[in-house]
Amino acid sequence: MPGSGGHHDSHQEEPVESGLFKLEALFDHPLYNMPSSPIPEEDWLLKMKTTVKASEKSSQMWVSASQEGYGDIQWNSDSNSHPPWLRFHLGITRWQLYPHGDSNMNLLTQQLATHRIVSAVQKSGGTQLKLVMSFPNYGQAMFKPMKQDRDEETNYNLYYFSDFERHNAEISAFHLDRLIKCLQNDCIFFFASLVFSFCLSLFHSCLSLSLILGYRRIPPVVGRLVDVVKEIKDITTDGKLARTFFKSPVGSVCFYGQCSYYCSTEHAVCGRPRNLEASLATMLPDLSLATRTTWRSPWRRSYSRSKLAIWETEPDYCSSVQKIPPYDKGTRLVDFMDLVILDFLMSNMDRHHYETFEKFGNNTFLIHLDNGRAFGRHSKDEPSILTPLAQCCRIRHSTWLRLRLLSLPKYRLSDVMRASLSNDPLHKVAPLLSENHLTALDRRLKTVLETVDRCLKRATEDGGRDGVLYHDIANLKDMITPAG
Numbered sequence: 001m002p003g004s005g006g007h008h009d010s011h012q013e014e015p016v017e018s019g020l021f022k023l024e025a026l027f028d029h030p031l032y033n034m035p036s037s038p039i040p041e042e043d044w045l046l047k048m049k050t051t052v053k054a055s056e057k058s059s060q061m062w063v064s065a066s067q068e069g070y071g072d073i074q075w076n077s078d079s080n081s082h083p084p085w086l087r088f089h090l091g092i093t094r095w096q097l098y099p100h101g102d103s104n105m106n107l108l109t110q111q112l113a114t115h116r117i118v119s120a121v122q123k124s125g126g127t128q129l130k131l132v133m134s135f136p137n138y139g140q141a142m143f144k145p146m147k148q149d150r151d152e153e154t155n156y157n158l159y160y161f162s163d164f165e166r167h168n169a170e171i172s173a174f175h176l177d178r179l180i181k182c183l184q185n186d187c188i189f190f191f192a193s194l195v196f197s198f199c200l201s202l203f204h205s206c207l208s209l210s211l212i213l214g215y216r217r218i219p220p221v222v223g224r225l226v227d228v229v230k231e232i233k234d235i236t237t238d239g240k241l242a243r244t245f246f247k248s249p250v251g252s253v254c255f256y257g258q259c260s261y262y263c264s265t266e267h268a269v270c271g272r273p274r275n276l277e278a279s280l281a282t283m284l285p286d287l288s289l290a291t292r293t294t295w296r297s298p299w300r301r302s303y304s305r306s307k308l309a310i311w312e313t314e315p316d317y318c319s320s321v322q323k324i325p326p327y328d329k330g331t332r333l334v335d336f337m338d339l340v341i342l343d344f345l346m347s348n349m350d351r352h353h354y355e356t357f358e359k360f361g362n363n364t365f366l367i368h369l370d371n372g373r374a375f376g377r378h379s380k381d382e383p384s385i386l387t388p389l390a391q392c393c394r395i396r397h398s399t400w401l402r403l404r405l406l407s408l409p410k411y412r413l414s415d416v417m418r419a420s421l422s423n424d425p426l427h428k429v430a431p432l433l434s435e436n437h438l439t440a441l442d443r444r445l446k447t448v449l450e451t452v453d454r455c456l457k458r459a460t461e462d463g464g465r466d467g468v469l470y471h472d473i474a475n476l477k478d479m480i481t482p483a484g
């Protein structure tokens with residue numbers, strides 16, 4: 001469905017404060033407070049060695065490192081002494097990157113936003129310029145610089161595969177992911193009668209957490225104003241990066257690095273005159289500790305100006321995907337639909353691959369990395385992103401209920417997103433998403449719900465809705481219907 005040409009719909013822009021109340025109310029809703037069963041040993045991604053022999057101590061990475069700028073840190077197995085990034089790593093499970101209401105998130109994001117940057121080197125591999133930054137406590141973050149003003153729309157003549165990455169898209173995707181993500185397998189089985197008392201006990205701790213409350217498939221991302229001289233040029237050990245710094249005609253400090261897209265004088269990123277907006281994403285555990293599997297999206301675009309992908313011409317494409325592992329079993333197909341919905345809402349056409357942690361095999365959540373090409377246009381929607389949902393007509397029940405919740409005025413998606421994003425440090429510089437983008441979210445949410453409605457209608461005529469809704473919350477069904 002084409003967009004409304006950029007003009008606002010009838011509802012008035014909400015002040016952030018009332019949005020914050022909505023956000024609190026949303027996070028207080030039972031759909032966002034599912035008690036989980038204890039996590040079995042094999043469902044943790046990493047394990048800390050609890051006993052370290054004195055003889056082994058010196059070989060421990062964080063004890064032996066003596067790089068300049070790093071503090072002398074003594075960590076032991078007591079998790080209170082762990083820095084937030086390590087706690088984040090140790091909290092990753094088969095079904096989510098971090099738990100709901102995780103108090104560690106506040107500290108983690110705060111450190112990303114403020115801690116001294118002791119190293120900044122280019123990330124090898126990616127197609128566009130990005131840096132890996134390190135902090136005194138050995139934490140690391142992926143840095144993506146600002147390339148486009150908030151109100152600017154990507155040129156309509158640019159193909160999705162030539163679009164550039166946006167720092168505010170990375171930040172906004174993280175917030176959106178927290179808001180719409182579904183419940184995970186480990187939360188499915190619980191006693192309905194316990195839910196409300198449990199939620200009540202969570203209520204206070206939820207309220208006291210003003211920041212990130214956890215949706216869990218995108219590593220935490222924050223915005224930060226970086227001094228490109230002090231925090232990159234002066235400290236980098238990456239000679240190739242350092243050589244690309246220059247002063248622009250108006251005296252701004254710019255650099256462009258080395259990569260296969262947009263790394264040239266013409267596409268340099270520039271400070272004002274030295275301050276540059278950027279996104280910093282928490283790094284996942286190193287691949288040597290937790291290997292990841294990369295999966296090609298079955299609905300991948302052709303990445304060609306002229307060719308179409310099979311799914312664009314084959315209406316029955318989903319039935320063949322559903323027969324192929326891992327989409328034939330478990331939650332993979334509905335997890336993929338969750339990703340599709342996220343991508344449609346933020347208009348990300350660049351989801352060619354997704355990753356999972358190898359340790360968990362086929363039975364695990366999908367990591368939603370690389371969201372930089374989202375939020376490029378607000379005045380146009382891209383219905384083809386929803387094709388998998390339209391073709392498969394399959395969605396997690398919990399996701400569908402949450403989406404309905406977010407379509408109600410009481411929890412309106414644009415309002416809770418505005419409020420959530422107001423917690424980011426860069427909000428002070430300018431709102432992370434312009435009003436037009438927020439309005440687009442509500443419009444697109446309506447389209448998603450209409451797509452599911454069409455599926456349900458067709459299924460009801462054919463004899464049952466079970467083919468559409470993947471029942472992950474059967475017990476709660478009657479208690480949490482948003483309309484109720």
Ligand SMILES: Nc1ncnc2c1ncn2[C@@H]1O[C@H](COP(=O)(O)OP(=O)(O)OP(=O)(O)O)[C@@H](O)[C@H]1O
Pocket residue numbers: 125126127128142219281282283284285355369370371
């Ligand atoms: N937070 C993160 N922690 C660890 N690794 C990450 C993180 N974000 C991205 N990566 C890895 O870095 C690589 C490049 O990141 P990203 O996909 O964002 O860049 P890109 O330039 O768009 O790459 P591509 O062109 O392959 O899509 C990816 O392969 C991904 O596995």
Ligand SMILES: [Mn+2]
Pocket residue numbers: 350370
């Ligand atoms: Mn990419």
